[in-house]
């Protein structure tokens with residue numbers, strides 16, 4: 001589980017991202033396809049809509065990090081849809097690295113060891129639940 005301090009750090013930094021949310025979503029996919037071109041064929045939706053969906057879902061998670069039961073239900077459903085999209089457990093690290101890259105790029109001076117560690121733990125928590133649900137546990 002995440003500490004209260006981590007949750008606060010993640011929320012506060014996420015709020016700072018809000019004004020550049022769409023740009024960050026687009027940069028996210030550009031960087032992902034540059035660094036992991038093998039994932040590109042899995043994504044059929046246009047990048048702008050895709051970026052919006054991703055940022056919306058992340059926002060939903062970020063605001064419910066202290067409500068584990070709500071989070072688990074939603075993550076389970078998302079994970080089941082991801083099995084249909086062709087997402088594999090080994091892909092989660094690629095997505096996580098890209099998310100951290102995008103946050104670092106957009107948070108500038110607000111990005112430090114503490115925020116990095118809070119975001120790493122948050123992504124580890126969410127992706128762990130998704131992988132578990134995809135594996136049918």
Ligand code: HEM
Nearest residue numbers: 039042043044045053054057081085087091092095126127
């Ligand atoms: C915590 C991690 C992730 C989050 C929060 C996330 C979020 C989302 C969201 C919100 C959508 C929109 C459709 C829906 O709601 O079902 C989506 C679609 C998709 N995601 Fe993810 N995702 C994650 C990890 C991954 C991973 C590891 C892959 C592997 C490549 C992946 C591949 C896809 C694909 C292929 C689509 C469908 C694209 C399309 O409609 O063309 N996602 N994701």
